[in-house]
Amino acid sequence: MKKISCRNKQFQLKLNLTCGQSFRWRCVDENLLIGVFSHRVWLLYQKEHCINYKVLACPHWSATSSNLPGKRKQSLTINDIRSLSSLSGHLNKLSHRKCNCGEAEQALLEDYLQINVCWSDLLSEWILKDKRFLKTGNSSQGIHVLRQDPVETLISFLCSVNNSIYRIVPLVEKLCNQFGDKLFECEGKILHDFPDLQTLSRDENIPKLRNLGFGYRAEFIVKCAKKVLNNGGEKWMMSLRSDNYETASEKLVQLPGVGHKVADCVCLMALDKPEAVPVDTHVRQIANRDYAYKVAAKSLTPNAYRQIGDFFRSIWGKHAGWAQAELFVGEINVKPETYSFHVHQSKAKKKKMHT
Numbered sequence: 001m002k003k004i005s006c007r008n009k010q011f012q013l014k015l016n017l018t019c020g021q022s023f024r025w026r027c028v029d030e031n032l033l034i035g036v037f038s039h040r041v042w043l044l045y046q047k048e049h050c051i052n053y054k055v056l057a058c059p060h061w062s063a064t065s066s067n068l069p070g071k072r073k074q075s076l077t078i079n080d081i082r083s084l085s086s087l088s089g090h091l092n093k094l095s096h097r098k099c100n101c102g103e104a105e106q107a108l109l110e111d112y113l114q115i116n117v118c119w120s121d122l123l124s125e126w127i128l129k130d131k132r133f134l135k136t137g138n139s140s141q142g143i144h145v146l147r148q149d150p151v152e153t154l155i156s157f158l159c160s161v162n163n164s165i166y167r168i169v170p171l172v173e174k175l176c177n178q179f180g181d182k183l184f185e186c187e188g189k190i191l192h193d194f195p196d197l198q199t200l201s202r203d204e205n206i207p208k209l210r211n212l213g214f215g216y217r218a219e220f221i222v223k224c225a226k227k228v229l230n231n232g233g234e235k236w237m238m239s240l241r242s243d244n245y246e247t248a249s250e251k252l253v254q255l256p257g258v259g260h261k262v263a264d265c266v267c268l269m270a271l272d273k274p275e276a277v278p279v280d281t282h283v284r285q286i287a288n289r290d291y292a293y294k295v296a297a298k299s300l301t302p303n304a305y306r307q308i309g310d311f312f313r314s315i316w317g318k319h320a321g322w323a324q325a326e327l328f329v330g331e332i333n334v335k336p337e338t339y340s341f342h343v344h345q346s347k348a349k350k351k352k353m354h355t
Helices: 013-017 078-084 101-113 119-129 131-139 150-158 165-179 205-211 217-231 233-242 245-252 260-270 281-291 302-331 347-354
Strands: 002-005 025-029 032-037 040-046 050-058 182-186 189-192
Touching: 002 101, 013 032, 013 040, 025 078, 032 078, 032 189, 040 101, 040 182, 050 101, 050 182, 078 182, 119 131, 119 302, 131 302, 150 165, 150 217, 150 233, 150 260, 165 189, 165 205, 205 217, 217 233, 233 245, 245 260, 260 302, 281 302
Parallel strands: none
Antiparallel strands: 002 050, 025 032, 032 040, 040 050, 182 189
């Protein structure tokens, strides 16, 4: 495996990837995760001073059964995956790559994890501005806001409307399984790429999504994908990174199904707007409980939403969204099984286990 330098006290890999920012990561073991981003399947393993990584599949190459000498009738096993987490593991189980994608992958991973942002400097800045961080400094989580693909982030957070992380994770997986290209297989569990806009924008997908449990979100997903395509597709979404926060947010809320919270999630996690503060019930509770900030409106109106965000921006400054993420993670309680790597078992295996 290759590695990038990263102290675990500055960046907790598992926590960052399973706290509701991204929904494509699964835990194989305590510090070993497998997931999909940038059209690749990644294996990440955290050690004290580094993160070991290996790309298991990309669109030009995959680690399926056909690439494994002597294992042509089965895919990789969980034990194969675990063995790769060690620098002395059985790396010969994977074939040599036939593309040049690997040349840019370290930069891709560092960019995705935003490793180059010095979290301890941000914490020091917040402590000067906010006594709460002075009290919680020693127990802070080291949360980095991930820099994700704008289209994937937009569609994923459309699934989050009036939803919990426990339900969002399987919904996003169903979306990818139904409409994304197959990338990788491990003991019957198949990992798929995130579907493209052209695929998602088809009207016939609405009943399919409803049958998968998306409910009213099904129509939003299809209509939003269609609108983004009309605006210029992936290039238009990427262009929002060059807009200021207010402009990008205003453009996003014009999309079907996108409210201010979803827009802020996309701005913060995909469009380089660290001042964006996604406000949900947890953040509103923090404002009320810990900062004595009272919201007059019973419901979170657009005006009340903006006022809460401005309140936190006035305290925390340009990286207010990162500070919010730190406190948000302290509020939520993600069930361990939500991000676990469930291995498909054949009926024969299940029967044997019960006998």
